Amino acid sequence: MITLYDLNTLRPDPYRTYSPHAWKVHCVLRFKSLPYQTFWLEYPSIESKAKELGAPPTSTWSDGSRYTIPFIHDSTTNKVISDSLLIVEYLDNAYPDTITLITPGTEALQSVFADAIWTVYMKDIDPVIGRTLPNKFFTEANAEYYRKWAPKDPNEEMTEESIKDSWKRFESRFGELAETIGDEPFVMGNQVSFSDCALIGWLMLLRFALWDDDKGKQRWNEIMEWHGGRWKRLIDTYEELRDTRI
Amino acid sequence: MITLYDLNTLRPDPYRTYSPHAWKVHCVLRFKSLPYQTFWLEYPSIESKAKELGAPPTSTWSDGSRYTIPFIHDSTTNKVISDSLLIVEYLDNAYPDTITLITPGTEALQSVFADAIWTVYMKDIDPVIGRTLPNKFFTEANAEYYRKWAPKDPNEEMTEESIKDSWKRFESRFGELAETIGDEPFVMGNQVSFSDCALIGWLMLLRFALWDDDKGKQRWNEIMEWHGGRWKRLIDTYEELRDTRI
Numbered sequence: 001m002i003t004l005y006d007l008n009t010l011r012p013d014p015y016r017t018y019s020p021h022a023w024k025v026h027c028v029l030r031f032k033s034l035p036y037q038t039f040w041l042e043y044p045s046i047e048s049k050a051k052e053l054g055a056p057p058t059s060t061w062s063d064g065s066r067y068t069i070p071f072i073h074d075s076t077t078n079k080v081i082s083d084s085l086l087i088v089e090y091l092d093n094a095y096p097d098t099i100t101l102i103t104p105g106t107e108a109l110q111s112v113f114a115d116a117i118w119t120v121y122m123k124d125i126d127p128v129i130g131r132t133l134p135n136k137f138f139t140e141a142n143a144e145y146y147r148k149w150a151p152k153d154p155n156e157e158m159t160e161e162s163i164k165d166s167w168k169r170f171e172s173r174f175g176e177l178a179e180t181i182g183d184e185p186f187v188m189g190n191q192v193s194f195s196d197c198a199l200i201g202w203l204m205l206l207r208f209a210l211w212d213d214d215k216g217k218q219r220w221n222e223i224m225e226w227h228g229g230r231w232k233r234l235i236d237t238y239e240e241l242r243d244t245r246i
Numbered sequence: 247m248i249t250l251y252d253l254n255t256l257r258p259d260p261y262r263t264y265s266p267h268a269w270k271v272h273c274v275l276r277f278k279s280l281p282y283q284t285f286w287l288e289y290p291s292i293e294s295k296a297k298e299l300g301a302p303p304t305s306t307w308s309d310g311s312r313y314t315i316p317f318i319h320d321s322t323t324n325k326v327i328s329d330s331l332l333i334v335e336y337l338d339n340a341y342p343d344t345i346t347l348i349t350p351g352t353e354a355l356q357s358v359f360a361d362a363i364w365t366v367y368m369k370d371i372d373p374v375i376g377r378t379l380p381n382k383f384f385t386e387a388n389a390e391y392y393r394k395w396a397p398k399d400p401n402e403e404m405t406e407e408s409i410k411d412s413w414k415r416f417e418s419r420f421g422e423l424a425e426t427i428g429d430e431p432f433v434m435g436n437q438v439s440f441s442d443c444a445l446i447g448w449l450m451l452l453r454f455a456l457w458d459d460d461k462g463k464q465r466w467n468e469i470m471e472w473h474g475g476r477w478k479r480l481i482d483t484y485e486e487l488r489d490t491r492i
Contacts, residue, residue: 181354
């Protein structure tokens with residue numbers, strides 16, 4: 001049995017987490033139709049749980065190693081893997097009878113693509129989303145940690161006008177991405193890949209941040225209409241798959 | 247015979263152009279071992295030549311269509327194609343006996359990768375390189391056009407310190423890219439692709455800007471040593487191929 005260690009919130013399943021990286025793994029597990037369970041963590045307990053399992057840190061900060069969500073433990077093979085891309089590479093290798101999400105040779109391309117979703121195509125919306133978090137669905141421990149880790153910059157006060165502009169620029173950049181992907185359903189044409197799950201993951205972060213009140217829900221529904229409804233079709237394709245969570 | 251329409255400078259071949267997009271096509275033609283000739287244009291004559299041949303514009307500016315380098319004319323098929331990615335897709339299809347540079351299904355991934363080279367991994371060096379252009383190898387017409395099109399921002403004056411920092415950040419980001427690509431020679435492992443030619447193209451722009459004086463040459467040689475010499479190996483792989491230019 002695969003256990004996915006994910007970030008807890010007060011929102012009910014299936015939209016409980018807001019970690020785009022954990023979402024990627026949910027998505028991949030569902031596309032692979034692999035049964036799994038979720039173990040919910042809060043920021044202050046990520047490092048100790050990772051160390052207990054032997055999940056390696058995913059990066060280095062000036063004050064030491066950094067342990068992050070997601071990591072998985074696979075009791076069938078007794079392997080523990082951190083980092084969404086490495087988790088998916090592991091699953092492709094360990095379960096060769098399931099759909100391959102990272103076709104050999106495309107690792108670097110998909111890694112750069114997955115990173116570019118936020119840093120290039122969604123960058124304009126980053127400050128807009130950032131100011132709405134932590135929201136009422138954060139647990140107390142996560143909210144406290146989040147505020148320390150991502151303190152609001154008082155110089156970054158946004159006006160109604162600048163927020164509107166940010167949404168416009170985001171829509172336009174996402175339109176460029178839609179054009180680059182073209183008419184076929186997935187980033188790699190008719191073949192689903194890790195890159196689609198990365199897109200779904202970042203969109204799900206957006207959904208988490210927006211799905212707070214009527215205005216946010218309306219905004220989400222608008223995004224789902226953008227670019228001929230292509231993002232809605234992508235989300236729908238994922239949601240129509242059987243949920244393999246135990 | 248394929249004719250590649252490229253941007254003229256005063257630098258002798260094979261380093262005559264500084265257009266990263268034209269470089270991509272030189273690279274692809276050489277990897278495909280397809281004979282071709284070059285037709286050198288200056289900025290003010292790009293649009294008229296493109297229109298004369300029927301090469302479509304590559305983007306829209308507020309004041310109308312924008313015609314850019316490179317475009318090709320293939321007299322064998324009598325086709326005219328603009329935009330480096332579309333040119334390479336055309337060559338893959340028209341010359342199926344040559345190496346495929348864009349494996350079907352990877353178009354969007356390679357397009358995003360090629361764009362991310364400059365906008366993500368080289369972005370820190372953009373203002374440093376920008377201030378050295380136009381240099382003494384620009385023709386008069388190109389220099390005049392370039393100054394109008396990319397006027398220097400007086401607020402962007404850089405200090406020795408900020409230039410040093412930019413180089414450090416560029417080296418660090420390129421290090422991340424090197425790590426993402428891994429130990430194999432090409433972005434897609436052992437298989438060369440459009441993405442490698444995009445890397446070579448942007449590096450060649452850097453070479454053009456640096457290869458002015460001893461300090462710049464030294465800087466270029468340092469880059470060639472970075473990250474275990476992996477960028478030098480990439481450039482060498484390209485340069486060791488037979489030049490198929492007529």
